Amino acid sequence: MNTADPEIASSIDAAGIRTNYHDRGDGFPVLFIHGSGPGVSAWANWRLALPELAKKYRVIAPDMAGFGFTDRPAGIVYDMATWVRQTVGLLDALGLEKAHVVGNSFGGAIALALAIQHRERVGRLALMGSVGVPFPISEGLDAVWGYEPSLDNMKKLLDIFAYSRELVNDELAELRYRASIGPGFQESFSAMFPAPRQRWVDAMASREADIRALPHETLIIHGRDDKVIPLTNSLTLLQWIERSQLHVFSRCGHWVQIEHAARFAQLLDNFFAEAGA
Template identity: 30%
Template sequence: MVQNEMSVADFAGRQKHIELDGIVDIPVDVAYTDIGQGQPIILLHGIPTWSYLYNNVIDAFAKEYRVIAPDFLGHGNSDQRDLFDRSIEVQAKMVLRLMKALNLEKAHIIGHDTGGGVSLILAIKHPEVVDKLVLSNIVTYDSWPIDDMLALGNPEWIKKPVSEIADFLLEGYEMGLSNPEQLTETFKEGIRAPYLTEKGKISLIRNASSLNTNHTTSLVSRHKEIGVQTLLLWGVDDPWQTIADGERLHTEIPNSTLIRLEKTSHWLQQDSPELYISNILQFLYE
């Protein structure tokens, strides 16, 4: 049941903005939520979403933790200019630079989809900044980009009207939910909002074109180096990032726990928010 949905206006209204350099060739604007107090948690979204994906769970985490949820470069309300790379390697640099700007030495990292790919990079290449790690239906191995994202990344899609992009996105959100009642009007409006302008449409296409399988296949031999406690929280109905990937990661990440969420698909934060919250909080308590 969806209980805590925020309107897109309310969610965007409490986001902060910061200009960061040292990530790409130009300073870039990063939008992020920063609420609550206590140990920091960083929530990392994927494509074709933005941090609004967490709108239904973020306040529950903020009751006990400081929750930081950035929009990746080119995503959401962060910089959408057609001037920089948006790969997961660059997004990892953005997270590190944001942490430095916020004086965060370490945080719990919670990643989903391409945000999970970013989380793997952080845990393997920058383990000093990761406290505990949560990976949910993440891009890994060579299971991505999926066909829809390969299509979206074609520059020819720039010729398509925004209305066609809106329909395309909606179809993907529908396919990634096991519980159709969770596809509320509030969610449909909020999750698509940043991409329903000409600038947002082009940015979304560039985000898709930046997806690079090599950035995760190059990490496979290093999964065993992840030393932090890791929760693999996986929606088993996911048609794209399947449970087989979660099971394989469980065999490769030494200090990992795999929890399968039944009747839950790819967008598990929206599909089963109560289970998502309770399992992560229990893991962080341990």
């Protein structure tokens, strides 16, 4: 880890994309795929969960193409095919045949697509506030993807993301705002989800029949008060995935992993421990 900037960790070539990733702990590998908020990185998304899960598992958390400190190659197309290819490339580069996969929001859509296209590479699946099924875009998600950099705009977004004002203090807003204006960050972000944005929700959705065919044990997690991704998404996933369970947190927005960090980590630990890997 870079002590000057904890968001910058190791670097590896994943399917031709120089990828910044965190790799900590020992044990069965667990791959964490972050969401798509402005200025997001794997560390920003998972900084509270990784140290806890690393006590028992090998936790791996990459910055996906277009986000964080992963390279942004000229001419790259930011779409599901690219992100799934990068994810498989990362597993290959690390010599991992299989990993449990945790996907948050946008990362949930990638996790679903990975499990559908490469089911043998995924052990157990955890989906938190997940995209990946059809739904009318929420005002919250439209605002997140339409973010224009300013400290005031970031404060407004944090109000959308989190249930409690205790989490969305000015210090966090300042940190996330500064992250959102890092070199190349806003250029790739604004190019990724231009209006009308319903089409990007649709493009991330997997086919119902493919989701229903998933054989994986799946943990679905959602904040009851999520303004970004509707709780109905997780209810749909619960209906479609045969071997699934749903855990809903009250007084919780889109950031279960931050708003209920200890319970979130314990939930994952219990779920993965059942696999006996």
